[in-house]
Amino acid sequence: MDFKTLTAPKDGLCAIPADALLLVLASTSVPTTLPAPLAAAVQGVVAAGDLKLEPGRALYLHQVPGLKAARLVLAVCAPSAAPASWRKALGAGLALLKDGGARHVAVALVGAEPGDAHAEALAAVASEATYVYRHTKPSAPAASRLQRLSLVCDKAQAKALDAGLSRGLAIAEGVALARELANRPANHCTPTHLAAEARALARRHGRLTVEVLERKDAEKLGMGAFLAVAQASHQAPKFIVLRWQGAAKAKAPVVLVGKGITFDTGGVSLKPAPEMDEMKFDMGGAASVLGTFDAVARMGLAINLVGLVPTCENMPGGGAVKPGDVVTSLSGQTIEILNTDAEGRLILCDALTYAERFKPAAVIDIATLTGACVIALGHHRSGLFSSDDTLAAALLAAGEQGNDPAWRMPLDEAYDEALKSSFADMGNVGGRPGGAITAAKFLQRFAAKFDWAHLDIAGTAWKSGKEKGATGRPVPLLAHFLIERAG
Ligand code: BES
Ligand code: MN
Ligand code: ZN
Numbered sequence: 001m002d003f004k005t006l007t008a009p010k011d012g013l014c015a016i017p018a019d020a021l022l023l024v025l026a027s028t029s030v031p032t033t034l035p036a037p038l039a040a041a042v043q044g045v046v047a048a049g050d051l052k053l054e055p056g057r058a059l060y061l062h063q064v065p066g067l068k069a070a071r072l073v074l075a076v077c078a079p080s081a082a083p084a085s086w087r088k089a090l091g092a093g094l095a096l097l098k099d100g101g102a103r104h105v106a107v108a109l110v111g112a113e114p115g116d117a118h119a120e121a122l123a124a125v126a127s128e129a130t131y132v133y134r135h136t137k138p139s140a141p142a143a144s145r146l147q148r149l150s151l152v153c154d155k156a157q158a159k160a161l162d163a164g165l166s167r168g169l170a171i172a173e174g175v176a177l178a179r180e181l182a183n184r185p186a187n188h189c190t191p192t193h194l195a196a197e198a199r200a201l202a203r204r205h206g207r208l209t210v211e212v213l214e215r216k217d218a219e220k221l222g223m224g225a226f227l228a229v230a231q232a233s234h235q236a237p238k239f240i241v242l243r244w245q246g247a248a249k250a251k252a253p254v255v256l257v258g259k260g261i262t263f264d265t266g267g268v269s270l271k272p273a274p275e276m277d278e279m280k281f282d283m284g285g286a287a288s289v290l291g292t293f294d295a296v297a298r299m300g301l302a303i304n305l306v307g308l309v310p311t312c313e314n315m316p317g318g319g320a321v322k323p324g325d326v327v328t329s330l331s332g333q334t335i336e337i338l339n340t341d342a343e344g345r346l347i348l349c350d351a352l353t354y355a356e357r358f359k360p361a362a363v364i365d366i367a368t369l370t371g372a373c374v375i376a377l378g379h380h381r382s383g384l385f386s387s388d389d390t391l392a393a394a395l396l397a398a399g400e401q402g403n404d405p406a407w408r409m410p411l412d413e414a415y416d417e418a419l420k421s422s423f424a425d426m427g428n429v430g431g432r433p434g435g436a437i438t439a440a441k442f443l444q445r446f447a448a449k450f451d452w453a454h455l456d457i458a459g460t461a462w463k464s465g466k467e468k469g470a471t472g473r474p475v476p477l478l479a480h481f482l483i484e485r486a487g
Pocket of ligand 3: 261264282341343344368369
């Protein structure tokens with residue numbers, strides 16, 4: 001989809017050359033600044049009781065006299081035009097247009113001035129509304145005819161808003177990639193498939209390179225924890241290394257580490273059958289790393305970025321790792337695997353140790369790590385754990401900016417107690433209480449050599465139920481964090 005500004009005076013809205021005009025009213029009374037034909041239309045539908053001027057409401061009108069665009073959608077947002085309200089109004093408005101005949105929609109905000117955050121949100125909402133999964137469902141309804149969205153503004157604002165639109169589009173494309181990969185079923189989206197997608201991403205962008213370590217490479221390195229998870233699967237494990245060089249070589253990179261369990265059966269500690277299909281989304285962290293690289297490359301950010309994606313299946317079987325088995329991680333620390341379903345931390349810990357070689361400025365891991373995090377925070381905020389207050393504050397702020405919020409969780413020393421083992425340096429589980437925190441404490445033992453943060457996205461990476469599907473989170477959070485760092 002194409003997003004551009006369209007400069008037009010507010011009294012010129014009636015002459016805008018588009019298939020549809022989406023008029024967002026930042027008002028709870030009929031605005032006084034509208035050109036006569038539009039004022040009459042709004043007045044009419046409000047008087048008739050067809051449109052209540054309450055935020056989130058929207059109404060479709062066809063062939064309004066005096067309006068060049070054949071279609072008019074009125075959408076209401078709060079007088080402040082605050083981002084959340086703007087998004088809601090756009091969502092309601094675009095829902096009335098996306099399955100219709102309009103190819104080009106002009107969007108105008110009345111009663112407030114759009115800023116670059118509004119522009120970015122427009123790209124996000126439009127892209128979200130028009131995504132269709134078809135990889136294993138080619139019969140899915142035709143994609144929306146919407147091709148072009150124009151944000152109406154004054155000449156003076158055009159540059160800033162165009163920048164917002166292109167940033168929004170870059171992030172939206174990253175989100176769409178993350179959603180698409182996570183939505184693909186585990187028999188399609190294997191570790192090999194993820195590696196091929198990473199290579200394809202590198203082919204699409206200059207300055208982006210990919211290297212894939214095979215099982216024998218991981219063996220040579222001594223990634224005993226990662227390999228233990230992979231050992232019963234017929235799918236070859238892959239350890240994907242992505243590098244984006246957008247700044248001087250000497251500049252320390254940010255490293256993103258994404259959990260890439262393409263299917264989590266639980267292993268010998270087998271999961272119960274209900275909803276087990278959703279464990280195809282257990283590579284949501286990996287998908288968000290690939291999506292973030294896509295967004296970063298589209299924006300050409302002046303940073304160095306490394307992506308590490310350990311990816312494999314967690315399967316039971318005759319060759320599977322068993323409860324009580326002790327493995328030696330890449331760090332040299334030994335781990336007693338008390339529960340084979342706590343596999344995410346096992347593949348991540350070796351990736352965290354591997355991250356040391358990049359002398360990183362910061363390392364952020366992203367993982368659908370614990371059901372306990374879903375119990376703690378539900379599906380709205382991701383769990384954020386960090387030993388570094390500055391890094392934590394930057395990630396929280398980025399989440400707010402990207403409409404992809406997180407909430408900070410504790411890492412007190414006292415929680416570490418639960419990981420004690422009689423037979424190894426640590427166990428891989430710490431019991432049910434504070435399960436998201438003990439998982440983070442486990443990871444922290446492998447992150448002593450750099451500034452580190454951990455995002456538990458178990459509750460936010462996908463939706464269950466009727467609208468089952470990946471969300472692409474936390475690509476917006478990560479993209480905003482990196483935009484800020486690039487300055
Ligand atoms: N991938 C799961 C976490 C998960 C479960 C995310 C349900 C979203 C919904 C992870 O590998 C896992 O199984 N974690 C266990 C840890 C436990 C054994 C300590 C869990 O949360 O039950
Ligand atoms: Mn598991
Ligand atoms: Zn898992």
